[in-house]
Amino acid sequence: MEKDARSAPLSRRELLRMIGVTAGGAAMYQAMDSLGFSAESPYQGPIDLQGAPKGASVLILGAGIAGMTAAYELRNAGYQVQILEYNARAGGRNWSLRGGDTYTELGGYTQHCEFDKDLYINPGPWRIPYHHRGILSYAKRLNVPLEAFVQVNYNAYLHSTGAFGGKPQRFREIKADYQGHVAELLAKATRQHALDTAVTPEDQEKLLESLRDWGALDKNYAYVASEASSDRRGFKKNPGGGLTAVPIPSDPIGLSDILNSKLWEGIPSGDTFDMQTALFQPVGGMGRIGEAFGRELGPIIRYNSKVLEIRQDAHGVTAIYEDTKSPGGHLEARGDWCLCTIPLPVLAQIPMNVGPAMTAAIGAVPYASAIKTGLQFKRRFWEEDEHIYGGITYTDLPITNIGYPNTGYHSGGKGVLLGCYIWGLNAMEFTAMTPPERVKKALEYGSQIHPQYMKEFDNGVAVAWHRVPFIMGCMGMWSTDSRAKHYEALCQIDQRIALAGEHASYIGGWQEGAVTSALDAIGRLHQRAVAEGSKA
Amino acid sequence: MKVSAVLTTGLVTANLVMAALVNVAVVHVAHADDSTFTSTAGYGGASGAQIYDQICQGCHMPEGAGAVGAGHYPKLAGDPALTSWQYVALTVLGGRNGMPPFGLPVDQVMETRTVHLSDEQVADVVNYVRSHFGNKYKGTVTASQVATLPHPGAASAH
Numbered sequence: 001m002e003k004d005a006r007s008a009p010l011s012r013r014e015l016l017r018m019i020g021v022t023a024g025g026a027a028m029y030q031a032m033d034s035l036g037f038s039a040e041s042p043y044q045g046p047i048d049l050q051g052a053p054k055g056a057s058v059l060i061l062g063a064g065i066a067g068m069t070a071a072y073e074l075r076n077a078g079y080q081v082q083i084l085e086y087n088a089r090a091g092g093r094n095w096s097l098r099g100g101d102t103y104t105e106l107g108g109y110t111q112h113c114e115f116d117k118d119l120y121i122n123p124g125p126w127r128i129p130y131h132h133r134g135i136l137s138y139a140k141r142l143n144v145p146l147e148a149f150v151q152v153n154y155n156a157y158l159h160s161t162g163a164f165g166g167k168p169q170r171f172r173e174i175k176a177d178y179q180g181h182v183a184e185l186l187a188k189a190t191r192q193h194a195l196d197t198a199v200t201p202e203d204q205e206k207l208l209e210s211l212r213d214w215g216a217l218d219k220n221y222a223y224v225a226s227e228a229s230s231d232r233r234g235f236k237k238n239p240g241g242g243l244t245a246v247p248i249p250s251d252p253i254g255l256s257d258i259l260n261s262k263l264w265e266g267i268p269s270g271d272t273f274d275m276q277t278a279l280f281q282p283v284g285g286m287g288r289i290g291e292a293f294g295r296e297l298g299p300i301i302r303y304n305s306k307v308l309e310i311r312q313d314a315h316g317v318t319a320i321y322e323d324t325k326s327p328g329g330h331l332e333a334r335g336d337w338c339l340c341t342i343p344l345p346v347l348a349q350i351p352m353n354v355g356p357a358m359t360a361a362i363g364a365v366p367y368a369s370a371i372k373t374g375l376q377f378k379r380r381f382w383e384e385d386e387h388i389y390g391g392i393t394y395t396d397l398p399i400t401n402i403g404y405p406n407t408g409y410h411s412g413g414k415g416v417l418l419g420c421y422i423w424g425l426n427a428m429e430f431t432a433m434t435p436p437e438r439v440k441k442a443l444e445y446g447s448q449i450h451p452q453y454m455k456e457f458d459n460g461v462a463v464a465w466h467r468v469p470f471i472m473g474c475m476g477m478w479s480t481d482s483r484a485k486h487y488e489a490l491c492q493i494d495q496r497i498a499l500a501g502e503h504a505s506y507i508g509g510w511q512e513g514a515v516t517s518a519l520d521a522i523g524r525l526h527q528r529a530v531a532e533g534s535k536a
Numbered sequence: 537m538k539v540s541a542v543l544t545t546g547l548v549t550a551n552l553v554m555a556a557l558v559n560v561a562v563v564h565v566a567h568a569d570d571s572t573f574t575s576t577a578g579y580g581g582a583s584g585a586q587i588y589d590q591i592c593q594g595c596h597m598p599e600g601a602g603a604v605g606a607g608h609y610p611k612l613a614g615d616p617a618l619t620s621w622q623y624v625a626l627t628v629l630g631g632r633n634g635m636p637p638f639g640l641p642v643d644q645v646m647e648t649r650t651v652h653l654s655d656e657q658v659a660d661v662v663n664y665v666r667s668h669f670g671n672k673y674k675g676t677v678t679a680s681q682v683a684t685l686p687h688p689g690a691a692s693a694h
Contacts, residue, residue: 086606106595106603306606345634346607366636368649369594425579425651431594466595469605473634477648481689 041512043134047519049077049526056080056529058522059317059335061310063301064092066341066500066514068293069138070522071300077526082333083297084305084321086470090297091290093124093471094511097374097461098285105467111435114376114459118408119416120285121374123463125511126403126418127151130278132507134515135289139282142292149279150406152270153391159449160396163261168393168449173253174263176216176232180223181255183215191221225249266394274510281406289511302333307342310352312496337525341501341518343367345472354497357489364486365503367473369427371464373419373442377456380405380415385452398426399445414458419446423474431464438462476503491521498525579651584660587653588668592661595635600669613669621677622685624662628653630688640689655679 058074060067063085075081089095097103099115115121127149128135139146154175157168189195190204190211199207212221216228223229230236230249239247258264270276282288294301306327309320317338322329340347348363382388382404390406403418419442422430430438439460447453465474478487491504498521505513582590595609596602602611610617617623629639636650638658645652653661656679666673 106605106609107597107601108603342606343634346605348633349607363633365634366631366648366650367634369636424649425591428591428594428651432590432592464594467603472595472605472607472609477636477650479644479647479689 041131041133041507042516043132043137043512043519046137047073047523049073049522051530052078052526053529053533054078057082057316057335057337058525059084059319059333059338060341061307061319061338062092062341062343062501063087063090063290063294063297063303064341064501064514065094065135065290065293065511066502066504066518067092067339068290068297068301069134069515069518070339070341070500071297072138072293073519074522074526075297075300079529080335081300082335083301084307084319084333085301085303086306086324088303089290090294090301090303091287094286094290095124096120096122096285096287097463098287103461103463104469105435105464106469106472107467109435109467111461113374113461115374115416115461116376116414118284119376119405119414120287121372121416121418121461121463122281122286123372123374123465123468125286126281128280128511129274129276130280131273132510132512132515134519135511136280138293138515139280139289142289142296144288144292145283146280147283147407148390149281150390150404151275151277151279151392153388153404155386156388156391156404157393157395157402157449158263158266159393160261160263161448162396163263164257166448168395169253169261169263170234171266173233173250174258174261175267176229177223177252177255178258178264178267180215180217180229180232180252181258183211183217184221184223185255187211187215187217187221223252225251269392269394283407305331305333307350310338310340310350310497312338312353312494317496336496337529338497339518339521339525340497340499341514343471343473343501344476344503346470347499352497354494357486358492358494358497358499361486361490362499364482365476365478365490367466367471368423368475368477368509369431369464369466370474371420371422371427371430371438371462373439373460373462374416375419375439375442375446375453375460376414376416376458377452378414378458379456380411381452381456382417382450383409383415386450393449395445395449397445397448398422398430399442400426402446402449417446419443419460427464428466430462431466435462438464475509476501478508491517493521493524493528498522580654580657582657584657584662584664587657587661588664591638591651592665600665600671612665613671615671618666618671618673621662621666621673621675621681624665625658625677625682625685628658628661629682629685637688639687641687644689655682658682 057080060071060081060083063083067083068090071081071083097113098120099113099117101113102110104110154172156171158171158174159168187208190208211217215223216232217223218226226249229252233252234250235247236250237248239245304324305321306324307319307321311318316334316336318332318334321331344362344365345367388404389409390404393402399420401418401421405415439462443453443457466472490499500518500521502508502510502513504517507513596612600612603609629637631637636648638651638653640650640652642652659677659679659682663676
């Protein structure tokens with residue numbers, strides 16, 4: 001195994017990112033976490049919060065997806081609701097950077113996004129699986145139109161610096177050839193009676209038939225250059241019309257080459273539950289959901305509010321905060337109850353009188369390093385030259401991903417690519433650079449896959465999540481151990497304070513985790529509020 | 537039952553992932569065509585200065601300047617907490633308040649997507665931050681001293 005790994009170019013990188021994990025780092029984390037493998041949303045439709053005590057109030061900290069989901073439902077149920085939000089906008093990690101936007105990261109580097117109108121990058125979440133019914137239902141209720149997010153594009157690339165001379169391969173060809181060769185081998189084994197003890201003679205006939213079908217094999221169960229195999233992997237010359245109509249089949253890549261390239265690691269990128277078709281993105285950028293929530297909640301949200309201290313007593317919860325536009329002030333907001341969605345790295349630094357179990361839990365969750373860059377090019381060469389419409393190219397280069405826009409196809413003018421999406425050590429290394437250096441590096445690496453990069457580059461932005469002022473990290477990373485020790489304490493209501501956010505969920509890093517944790521928490525707060533009865 | 541179906545799938549996935557991780561963990565070939573970026577498992581050769589420049593400075597900033605937003609990254613320049621090398625080493629090993637741990641066994645770093653530093657590297661970077669940015673804290677630390685401190689994940693390392 002060691003030997004295999006050493007000679008395997010893709011394994012030199014963290015190979016998990018090839019399986020679609022990159023994107024939702026969460027997916028890998030869930031796979032690893034023996035407690036966290038259920039990614040299915042428990043969302044069961046709108047929450048029922050009947051019987052809110054007259055005049056009862058809830059103070060919500062954070063206008064991200066969790067905080068705004070809670071505010072929306074609690075307000076509708078009759079509670080007095082106020083949100084304090086650090087940023088000058090609603091959404092939190094639900095965020096799109098668009099032309100004209102300015103973003104200043106920790107350390108003081110300011111970037112001016114110079115994308116053309118309607119072009120954007122989502123520094124945070126960028127896709128929504130069809131089974132994330134909670135976030136989808138809020139998009140629907142808030143009239144945020146959706147369009148398809150392309151996870152798997154058969155014409156995008158799988159790329160390894162150590163295979164095929166560094167030339168990117170079409171996903172289509174690697175998948176068809178891997179599948180064809182495996183089908184041929186299995187058919188051979190069957191016909192040589194190697195499977196006689198495992199498969200009955202009747203089933204063997206059906207198995208052979210299915211293998212021919214599945215692998216695009218010929219009548220002798222061989223995977224060869226043919227119309228059938230080219231129908232999967234593509235033709236050397238495509239069928240056409242008129243005198244030039246005759247198609248010419250293409251030659252499959254040999255089994256050994258496929259196996260040694262390790263590009264097969266990229267084949268299941270759309271097979272994991274979180275990445276299965278259909279996936280969605282809001283028209284105009286993921287940030288449209290947060291913006292719609294913000295409009296819906298209006299004056300309920302107080303922006304530019306930095307929480308300094310959270311104090312609860314027998315009757316309610318007070319947050320002491322300052323206005324970031326005039327620091328040094330001492331402002332107070334109060335509610336009978338508090339739903340705190342402040343990300344844990346920030347919350348851990350805010351004095352709050354909760355019990356030792358919750359305090360320990362808040363300090364027990366490291367936040368991952370992750371980075372994205374958005375690169376604007378003068379033309380959509382990936383469409384014009386390479387016929388790649390949306391989807392993702394995976395590579396063992398440090399950039400890991402190139403994401404193509406899943407919208408605006410064939411529109412003339414400029415286009416914006418996701419130039420990298422990185423986790424782990426390489427993300428830390430990118431984070432330690434200045435934004436212009438990150439963009440430059442993303443360009444250099446990406447040009448190994450798309451040689452048009454350097455000529456067509458226009459401008460770019462880079463967001464490194466450990467430098468994002470409102471969170472200081474990308475997402476909470478529970479280990480099996482820390483979850484066993486601290487998760488319940490994190491989610492239990494401590495007198496009058498409950499926490500919510502993706503960090504308080506088993507759908508870590510996904511907006512659905514934020515929605516479902518918020519609904520769970522306010523359901524329990526509501527029960528307490530009802531039990532306590534109307535205010536004296 | 538729905539639950540058990542989910543369980544099974546999850547375990548299978550977890551096993552596959554674990555198998556993949558084992559492969560990753562034993563590889564220590566740095567990325568051949570690049571001197572800036574390194575593979576996680578290939579980070580063993582990085583010095584204290586490199587570790588600071590490539591990892592720590594992402595948050596603690598160049599020159600240990602720290603930063604303030606909704607929360608803050610401590611300024612390491614002149615930080616009296618650095619008086620105690622144990623405090624610094626324990627922070628690097630175990631993380632603190634959202635800061636990733638860097639002392640996990642190499643086969644456990646993927647679970648939280650962090651990086652493994654050897655005791656020698658921890659000692660190196662501790663010495664580095666205690667002797668740079670204008671800091672002149674007394675004494676240097678050795679790998680064997682770091683080894684005596686509690687390491688995260690040690691109980692379940694096997």
